[in-house]
Amino acid sequence: MLQLPETPRIKSLASVEVAYESCRQVTADFAKSFYLSTLLMPVEKRQAIWAIYVWCRRTDELVDSEAASKLDSITLGQHLDAWEERLERLFAGKPEDDFDVALVETIDRYPDLDIQPFRDMIEGQRMDLYRNRYETFEELDLYCYRVAGTVGLMSTVIMGINESAWDKSPWNAGRAPYLPIKEAVALGVANQLTNILRDVGEDARRGRIYLPLEDLRRFNYTEAELFQGVNDERWKRLMRFQIRRARQYFVEAEQGITFLNDDARWPVWAASMTYSWILRAIERNQYDVFNRRAYVSTKRKLSALPVALMRAKVL
Numbered sequence: 001m002l003q004l005p006e007t008p009r010i011k012s013l014a015s016v017e018v019a020y021e022s023c024r025q026v027t028a029d030f031a032k033s034f035y036l037s038t039l040l041m042p043v044e045k046r047q048a049i050w051a052i053y054v055w056c057r058r059t060d061e062l063v064d065s066e067a068a069s070k071l072d073s074i075t076l077g078q079h080l081d082a083w084e085e086r087l088e089r090l091f092a093g094k095p096e097d098d099f100d101v102a103l104v105e106t107i108d109r110y111p112d113l114d115i116q117p118f119r120d121m122i123e124g125q126r127m128d129l130y131r132n133r134y135e136t137f138e139e140l141d142l143y144c145y146r147v148a149g150t151v152g153l154m155s156t157v158i159m160g161i162n163e164s165a166w167d168k169s170p171w172n173a174g175r176a177p178y179l180p181i182k183e184a185v186a187l188g189v190a191n192q193l194t195n196i197l198r199d200v201g202e203d204a205r206r207g208r209i210y211l212p213l214e215d216l217r218r219f220n221y222t223e224a225e226l227f228q229g230v231n232d233e234r235w236k237r238l239m240r241f242q243i244r245r246a247r248q249y250f251v252e253a254e255q256g257i258t259f260l261n262d263d264a265r266w267p268v269w270a271a272s273m274t275y276s277w278i279l280r281a282i283e284r285n286q287y288d289v290f291n292r293r294a295y296v297s298t299k300r301k302l303s304a305l306p307v308a309l310m311r312a313k314v315l
């Protein structure tokens with residue numbers, strides 16, 4: 001549904017309102033938790049996040065969808081090249097379909113939105129075309145920055161900063177406010193590391209291992225065992241190590257939330273808390289990420305809202 005359509009040469013595009021509504025629908029259908037978080041934001045911000053969400057989702061689907069699985073890497077690489085050229089046109093104010101209309105309007109409304117994180121995300125999807133192993137955490141971290149840290153950068157520009165919290169902090173005396181970029185990237189990386197841990201089994205079935213091979217060796221666990229789904233004490237130790245690392249990224253990210261604008265802190269706390277709970281679900285499942293999908297129920301997600309609100313007000 002989100003694949004690049006065969007765009008006819010002459011086609012009338014949707015109005016901005018209709019375009020945002022299409023992005024809203026896609027976000028609501030594909031990403032219930034993110035959608036729920038955006039409903040806590042003022043309308044302009046939530047619309048912008050929907051437009052960005054749709055662009056990110058389409059970028060991912062260019063290499064990671066049923067249709068993409070039938071194509072070879074060279075063709076997929078060409079699709080990404082074309083998508084990147086189209087991105088340049090979007091930043092030049094030239095939409096090509098209805099979803100683009102919303103993103104072009106968002107780029108116009110938020111002139112600080114930089115094209116580079118969008119390019120970096122495309123580069124992250126390119127990595128999936130030519131590699132299915134990561135030797136070190138440093139290599140994996142770059143992948144996570146590209147496919148997910150970039151989302152933090154894009155979203156933070158939309159959310160904006162809380163200048164009064166900035167002025168109150170003794171650490172900031174004499175410095176001009178800046179966006180909490182490092183923390184925003186950390187939230188994206190934390191989310192992606194969590195995704196990776198949740199999806200170990202699914203990725204293995206596609207011949208992919210996103211856990212750093214240096215970590216497998218460190219815990220004396222082999223690729224073959226991962227493919228067989230061996231869940232013994234070595235695996236549990238390896239997983240505890242990975243979960244601890246992901247949690248460190250959540251903690252780093254959460255230190256930056258105070259500096260976001262008042263109207264964005266609540267949704268970001270909610271998103272961060274509910275996503276990090278997937279790690280708890282993995283623990284509850286005794287680290288069996290081979291046969292059981294760790295998830296957080298809607299009821300649990302809703303229970304995060306009052307706590308997130310309190311943190312947004314107090315912290």
Ligand SMILES: CC(C)=CCC/C(C)=C/CC/C(C)=C/CC/C(C)=C/[C@@H]1[C@@H](COP(=O)(O)OP(=O)(O)O)[C@]1(C)CC/C=C(\C)CC/C=C(\C)CCC=C(C)C
Nearest residue numbers: 037053056057060148151152155180183184187188256271
């Ligand atoms: C200071 C501070 C903490 C600021 C907050 C910054 C912020 C809002 C960060 C959000 C980071 C975030 C939500 C990252 C998303 C990471 C993610 C899920 C990436 C997915 C990549 C690839 O995954 P994979 O292929 O393994 O998984 P699938 O099975 O295919 O799902 C992505 C799919 C890349 C594309 C990303 C998206 C589609 C998500 C985009 C989300 C938004 C724009 C919403 C962000 C807004 C809020 C309110 C959380």
Ligand SMILES: [Mn+2]
Nearest residue numbers: 060061064065
């Ligand atoms: Mn994907």
